[in-house]
Amino acid sequence: MAKPIEAPREVTERIERAKAQIREGQNQRNECLSFWRGDQYVDRTGDGYLVKTGTVVGEKPSHRPRTTRNLIHPLVEGKISAATQRIPAYDNTPTTTDPEDISAARLSTKVALYGFHKWLFRRTAKKVVTSALVMDGGFAMPYWDATVGPYLENGMGVGDVKVRTFTGNEVGWEQGVDFFESKWHVIVQARSIDEVMAMPGFIRDDKHPLQPDAASFETLGSGSAKPASSNLVMVTEYLERPSAKYEQGRRLVIANTRVILPEEPYPCATYGYDGLALHPLTFTIDPDGDRDRGMVVHMLDAQRTYNRATNQQIAWAQLALNPQIIGPPMANKVKFTDEPGAYYTVIPINGMVPQWRDVPPIPPELSQMKEEALRDMQVIAAADELPEGVESAKAITASVEQSRQRWQSFLMDLVDWHSSLMRHCLQLVQHYYTEPRLISIRGRHGWENIEDFRGADLRDQIDVRVLPGSIEPRTREGVERRVQWIVQTFPGHVSPEAAMAAIDGGIGEKLIEGYE
Numbered sequence: 001m002a003k004p005i006e007a008p009r010e011v012t013e014r015i016e017r018a019k020a021q022i023r024e025g026q027n028q029r030n031e032c033l034s035f036w037r038g039d040q041y042v043d044r045t046g047d048g049y050l051v052k053t054g055t056v057v058g059e060k061p062s063h064r065p066r067t068t069r070n071l072i073h074p075l076v077e078g079k080i081s082a083a084t085q086r087i088p089a090y091d092n093t094p095t096t097t098d099p100e101d102i103s104a105a106r107l108s109t110k111v112a113l114y115g116f117h118k119w120l121f122r123r124t125a126k127k128v129v130t131s132a133l134v135m136d137g138g139f140a141m142p143y144w145d146a147t148v149g150p151y152l153e154n155g156m157g158v159g160d161v162k163v164r165t166f167t168g169n170e171v172g173w174e175q176g177v178d179f180f181e182s183k184w185h186v187i188v189q190a191r192s193i194d195e196v197m198a199m200p201g202f203i204r205d206d207k208h209p210l211q212p213d214a215a216s217f218e219t220l221g222s223g224s225a226k227p228a229s230s231n232l233v234m235v236t237e238y239l240e241r242p243s244a245k246y247e248q249g250r251r252l253v254i255a256n257t258r259v260i261l262p263e264e265p266y267p268c269a270t271y272g273y274d275g276l277a278l279h280p281l282t283f284t285i286d287p288d289g290d291r292d293r294g295m296v297v298h299m300l301d302a303q304r305t306y307n308r309a310t311n312q313q314i315a316w317a318q319l320a321l322n323p324q325i326i327g328p329p330m331a332n333k334v335k336f337t338d339e340p341g342a343y344y345t346v347i348p349i350n351g352m353v354p355q356w357r358d359v360p361p362i363p364p365e366l367s368q369m370k371e372e373a374l375r376d377m378q379v380i381a382a383a384d385e386l387p388e389g390v391e392s393a394k395a396i397t398a399s400v401e402q403s404r405q406r407w408q409s410f411l412m413d414l415v416d417w418h419s420s421l422m423r424h425c426l427q428l429v430q431h432y433y434t435e436p437r438l439i440s441i442r443g444r445h446g447w448e449n450i451e452d453f454r455g456a457d458l459r460d461q462i463d464v465r466v467l468p469g470s471i472e473p474r475t476r477e478g479v480e481r482r483v484q485w486i487v488q489t490f491p492g493h494v495s496p497e498a499a500m501a502a503i504d505g506g507i508g509e510k511l512i513e514g515y516e
Helices: 009-024 026-037 072-084 099-118 121-134 193-197 300-320 364-380 393-432 476-489 496-505
Strands: 042-044 050-052 138-145 160-167 171-173 184-192 232-240 250-255 279-281 437-443 446-453
Touching: 009 026, 009 171, 009 184, 009 232, 009 250, 026 042, 026 050, 026 072, 026 121, 026 300, 072 121, 072 364, 072 393, 099 121, 099 160, 099 393, 099 437, 099 446, 121 138, 121 160, 121 279, 121 393, 138 393, 160 393, 184 193, 193 232, 279 393, 300 364
Parallel strands: none
Antiparallel strands: 042 050, 138 160, 138 279, 171 184, 184 232, 232 250, 437 446
16 A cells, blocks of 8 residues: 555544543553562652652662552452352343244343353453453443354354453543443553454555564553553554444444545444443443542552551561670570570679570550551451441341441442443343354253354343342352242242252252342
8 A cells, every 4th residue: 555544533543532541541551560469669750750669779678578468359359259169140132022032032131141151341340340340441342253163165154242441541431421421432552463354454564664663551660651562552442322423333443543444333223232432331420530540549648557457567576685694704605506405504704694685575556557558458448347346136237237338339330331231242142142052051951052043033122121239249158048938938939958958059049040
């Protein structure tokens, strides 16, 4: 090609505004990510750069420790586990009373359960929830991957649904506008050159081959970005939603300032889905900002306090708790060793003999600081323990319920995210599953096979929703109480064998699987 294809000026200006919005909180999100990973001696400068925190100039003395007690990671992992440990219960109400529509609605529910495992929804949910807690938001985008086998006679694969995930540092939109109100979104992601060139429809330009230009925004001592790899290129996807001017919307893919794929309609418009291509999940809504907030950002100061108090305790141990001996002059000729049962003869001088030096205790204020910092992080994560002095059952129940309600708000957002993401995937199934397929679904009595399944069998009955109680975590004690309630409320309807199986397995759904 004589000249690279350039994106329209309107598009490039919007992309720059989206990138500026990403950069606005990028270093703070990277700071949270570093703390979650355990690299907690970083800080942001007045200019917003993320730099390593130094203690002294030159080599650090041994009596100035810099250890880390990463409490953020287990608190975040506990939340991720609570949010993803259960399989969502997908439910679909048919839109008509037509028996075929009713059958299609039931089929879509089964396909949703099949897709949860087939399309790696649990791993996707873990990545998005982690980004929501740590990096102010996570995003998922389903798409159709035509390269998935088995392959047909023409060499094309039958394809399947895939889901890409993004962090808050990879998605931007119009500044000052809420995500759901923005008419366009931008995805900025580093991808390998080989992967980019293998994209269907890639516009090859031998005169202007792709050059690796991706930069690492990880924590650096100088606060400046450096090349992360020799084979990564920064790919920018511009997704414009359908409008009066562009009825099908627009999708442009840009790398090295040139368009690398032919312009396409908005992804959802290609297969008739009227929703968003990107599905966001956030922890806390910021009513005055276009970006929401995560959980870890509020825990940084408490984590720093905990590390500082721990280091002061270690430094005190190295300086003050070091076993030392004092005595009269000439007594130091006796060399004390760690030999068990050793006998030493020392001549007293002026009544003085060698003795251990008095050791002052570690200041208790340091332990108090650590306890307060830990409680602060637990309160922020809605994982706080019972306050001191609380002994009554009523007060304990109120404290536990308060923490539970704070966490329930995020779980309701997660329910909506699961619902919209699965509806999007079923839309892809309905449009692209044109070849007969064998779908294996775990049924009530073992594996059930759906022979020669096609997407058209769903008949537009794909409005699946997730039951809120289905993703709420349950302990074994909670399952036992639930089973006991069912047995007592409906005597004779549950056999002892079924009740014991539910309690031993930690799953109570088997008792009411027909209803659920």
